[in-house]
Amino acid sequence: MTTGGLGSGPPPSPEQGGRLPLWSVGAGLAAVLVGVQSLAASSPFSRDVLMLLPSEGLLAGVGDGLRRGYGLAMEETRACGLRPPSQGLGWLPPEQDPEALLAGLPMPELLIAPPAVNLLPYGRLAQSRGVNVLLPLQRGYSLQRLPGQVGAERIWPVLPSRSLEADRLARGLLEDKGGKVMVIHDGGAEQAALADRFVETIQGSGGWTVGATNTPEAIVEPSAKVMTQLRDDVGWYTPSSLVVMTSPGSSLARAVAELDLPNNLTLAWPFPVSEPLPLPQLGVDSLSRGPGWGRFEQAFKQRYGYSPGLVEAAGFDTGQLVTVSSVNASSTKAWSLDWLDATAKPQDLCAAIKARRAGKPVALRGAASRLDITPGLPPTGELRLTPLKADPSASRS
Numbered sequence: 216m217t218t219g220g221l222g223s224g225p226p227p228s229p230e231q232g233g234r235l236p237l238w239s240v241g242a243g244l245a246a247v248l249v250g251v252q253s254l255a256a257s258s259p260f261s262r263d264v265l266m267l268l269p270s271e272g273l274l275a276g277v278g279d280g281l282r283r284g285y286g287l288a289m290e291e292t293r294a295c296g297l298r299p300p301s302q303g304l305g306w307l308p309p310e311q312d313p314e315a316l317l318a319g320l321p322m323p324e325l326l327i328a329p330p331a332v333n334l335l336p337y338g339r340l341a342q343s344r345g346v347n348v349l350l351p352l353q354r355g356y357s358l359q360r361l362p363g364q365v366g367a368e369r370i371w372p373v374l375p376s377r378s379l380e381a382d383r384l385a386r387g388l389l390e391d392k393g394g395k396v397m398v399i400h401d402g403g404a405e406q407a408a409l410a411d412r413f414v415e416t417i418q419g420s421g422g423w424t425v426g427a428t429n430t431p432e433a434i435v436e437p438s439a440k441v442m443t444q445l446r447d448d449v450g451w452y453t454p455s456s457l458v459v460m461t462s463p464g465s466s467l468a469r470a471v472a473e474l475d476l477p478n479n480l481t482l483a484w485p486f487p488v489s490e491p492l493p494l495p496q497l498g499v500d501s502l503s504r505g506p507g508w509g510r511f512e513q514a515f516k517q518r519y520g521y522s523p524g525l526v527e528a529a530g531f532d533t534g535q536l537v538t539v540s541s542v543n544a545s546s547t548k549a550w551s552l553d554w555l556d557a558t559a560k561p562q563d564l565c566a567a568i569k570a571r572r573a574g575k576p577v578a579l580r581g582a583a584s585r586l587d588i589t590p591g592l593p594p595t596g597e598l599r600l601t602p603l604k605a606d607p608s609a610s611r612s
Contacts, residue, residue: 263300264537265323267313270306274330280526281351287515288534288564295565300541312336322346324550325537331355338366347552349373349536351529356408358593367591371552373532374525375503375584376593377405380485381413383598384499385420393456393481394422397449400460401467402435409485410460425452437470446474456481478605491606503596506561507580528583535564535579542571557587
């Protein structure tokens with residue numbers, strides 16, 4: 216999973232009270248979070264739900280936003296007349312096998328995994344201990360391998376895969392009559408996978424790729440010689456778009472921005488673009504949205520005073536899944552998510568709880584995605600393109 220696009224916004228200002236505009240508020244969210252923290256300090260594992268968070272590393276800070284979104288879902292659960300499932304917290308270093316942490320302890324009904332984990336240990340744990348695992352923040356290349364791995368039938372990604380960004384970018388170029396493309400990437404495994412997915416999508420939709428091999432080219436070291444060759448290749452093959460799969464501000468991104476390229480060429484990036492160049496650009500915003508985004512965003516801003524990001528939305532959707540899974544759970548051996556039905560009309564949480572109690576298939580109105588998930592397969596969502604017109608006065612970086 217990449218961290219781009221997962222920012223949780225600025226620190227919230229001190230709360231001034233107020234009420235959620237979309238559902239009545241029960242106990243304060245602060246009390247919910249204090250309760251969660253006290254559970255973690257005492258006995259975090261003898262609970263319905265265990266949320267694991269990274270104890271160190273670059274992703275250690277995402278826990279705050281995730282828990283805010285999750286807590287908001289628990290507030291709505293109370294307002295719907297249902298007691299929220301008990302929850303505990305656990306922390307572990309990145310890449311640690313969760314089995315070592317949970318050895319000899321009672322398993323929760325649902326396990327919420329940390330972001331960017333090695334999925335194989337969680338698959339083995341899901342299979343051996345019979346627990347369903349939610350992946351609130353897993354988005355990267357690992358999801359492509361998930362369907363064929365051990366325990367995949369009990370693993371549920373909550374966010375769309377990053378491959379959705381490649382698909383949206385391909386469709387955007389085709390809509391803009393830019394179907395003749397040259398594709399390069401920075402050599403990273405995830406960017407290479409994104410480039411391959413882009414090529415698969417655009418070729419399957421009527422576009423085509425050009426270049427020395429008609430396949431994505433890796434440019435690991437963007438030296439002057441290599442970039443001169445790229446410029447010459449663009450002039451020879453005359454693509455309408457140069458697709459650059461890399462991260463914002465990378466050495467490859469800077470080198471491409473400095474290159475003297477034809478004025479009729481569009482630069483396409485797998486991230487939002489805001490800095491003007493002499494060439495037109497097309498980016499894609501990784502902030503995926505579902506049918507419940509507007510409602511969630513309004514409630515979150517009312518509570519915290521800042522706009523939520525993908526982390527908070529993922530926490531809210533995870534909380535919705537946990538709540539509806541807990542309904543009728545006593546009649547089954549383990550909590551299940553087989554009530555999810557992507558063909559049903561999406562419902563807000565209270566209506567979904569009612570439908571679940573009646574034994575009906577349910578579709579939730581997700582904030583970060585459509586929540587049209589099945590075991591081992593991520594959901595879909597709406598991604599916005601970020602076009603930027605050419606600015607002849609803009610100096611090359």
